[in-house]
Amino acid sequence: KKNIVFIGNPGTGKTHLSIAIGIRALKKGYKVLFTSVSDLLHSLNTA
Secondary structure: OOOOOOOOOOOOOHHHHHHHHHHHHHHOOOOOOOOOHHHHHHHHHHO
């Protein structure tokens, strides 16, 4: 299992890079979760 978290200022390409890596991982058969920090924290708090 591999995890990647991108942190940085707005406009630095985090989303673009995340989507590109996610698409590549999906094509190789991996499961992918793409979410924002606020959505992730909300999910964790309600679990």
